[in-house]
Amino acid sequence: MIELVFLGTSASAPSVQRGLSSHVVAYRDARFLIDCGEGTQRQILRSGLGFRRLNRILITHGHLDHILGLAGLLSTFMRWEAIDRLEIWAGAWALERIHDLLYGVVLRGARPPLELQLRAIEAGDLLEDDGFRVSAFPVTHRGPGCFGFAFEEPSRRPFLAERAEALGVPPGPLRRDLVAGQAVTLPSGRQVGPEEVLGPLRRGPRLIHVGDCARTDDLVDACRGADSLVIEATYLDVEADLAHEFGHLTARQAARLALDAGVGHLYLTHISRRYNDREVLQEAQEVFPHVSVARDFDRIEVRRQDEPPSKSS
Ligand SMILES: [Zn+2]
Ligand SMILES: [Zn+2]
Numbered sequence: 001m002i003e004l005v006f007l008g009t010s011a012s013a014p015s016v017q018r019g020l021s022s023h024v025v026a027y028r029d030a031r032f033l034i035d036c037g038e039g040t041q042r043q044i045l046r047s048g049l050g051f052r053r054l055n056r057i058l059i060t061h062g063h064l065d066h067i068l069g070l071a072g073l074l075s076t077f078m079r080w081e082a083i084d085r086l087e088i089w090a091g092a093w094a095l096e097r098i099h100d101l102l103y104g105v106v107l108r109g110a111r112p113p114l115e116l117q118l119r120a121i122e123a124g125d126l127l128e129d130d131g132f133r134v135s136a137f138p139v140t141h142r143g144p145g146c147f148g149f150a151f152e153e154p155s156r157r158p159f160l161a162e163r164a165e166a167l168g169v170p171p172g173p174l175r176r177d178l179v180a181g182q183a184v185t186l187p188s189g190r191q192v193g194p195e196e197v198l199g200p201l202r203r204g205p206r207l208i209h210v211g212d213c214a215r216t217d218d219l220v221d222a223c224r225g226a227d228s229l230v231i232e233a234t235y236l237d238v239e240a241d242l243a244h245e246f247g248h249l250t251a252r253q254a255a256r257l258a259l260d261a262g263v264g265h266l267y268l269t270h271i272s273r274r275y276n277d278r279e280v281l282q283e284a285q286e287v288f289p290h291v292s293v294a295r296d297f298d299r300i301e302v303r304r305q306d307e308p309p310s311k312s313s
Contacts, residue, residue, distance in 0.1 A: 007043035040069035060211025062094025091145020153204025214247035216257035223261035232270035255287035264305030
């Protein structure tokens with residue numbers, strides 16, 4: 001199951017309650033850090049996630065509130081051997097700034113003590129591992145090369161427990177073999193094939209993450225049918241002119257996108273200190289009811305929207 005942990009949910013500057021942008025997406029053994037604002041290391045520690053396997057970082061864009069934590073993180077990894085490779089993925093402009101920060105300030109001519117890969121993102125698939133796919137799509141914000149990310153679990157055929165029951169397949173290893181696509185022989189001697197107990201192929205749960213963002217009309221296709229959508233909501237409608245001026249969304253605009261794209265649940269992040277959570281939630285709820293305002297250390301599990309809702313908050 002895809003899980004996401006909000007490490008930092010504040011816009012532009014940290015507040016007492018909220019750290020700067022950073023999220024961890026995990027699926028089985030794979031982990032991705034999305035953005036790395038100042039203070040991310042401490043948030044990682046406080047979340048209990050730890051640094052192990054945290055060697056892939058996806059950057060939404062190159063603004064300082066999303067990248068300054070990379071310097072501290074690399075500095076820690078330089079003294080600590082558990083990470084031997086660090087991949088940082090970002091658009092070309094952000095990557096240039098990250099290069100300056102890491103090679104100009106942190107390393108200053110020293111060789112990185114780990115394999116440091118700065119990788120330019122282009123729209124499309126970033127990686128595919130055993131059916132689990134991570135892809136990037138362009139996002140409009142201030143400056144070029146801003147990206148959103150899609151995470152999708154492998155498609156699978158659901159196990160039809162009632163069918164198995166009716167055929168007399170006992171719970172346990174025989175059912176596991178059938179799910180794995182193998183025919184089995186029941187204690188009675190009867191043969192059962194996987195096609196008898198597996199439903200039609202269905203796409204896996206899908207999570208969309210969008211960082212800072214100025215408009216939503218160019219995101220509807222990328223977000224269509226997503227089970228969970230994480231996106232910024234820096235302003236409220238009363239300050240829509242400021243949102244427009246600085247290339248951000250209002251809570252209402254984010255909710256409108258969720259409605260238009262038919263997403264399952266909307267999580268708002270990149271929250272400004274000028275508002276309280278209740279106001280942000282209320283404005284979004286008027287447009288789209290399935291919405292939460294994320295707080296630091298909230299965890300979500302991404303389930304298909306036609307399955308029972310997530311237990312965690
Ligand atoms: Zn930002
Ligand atoms: Zn920004």
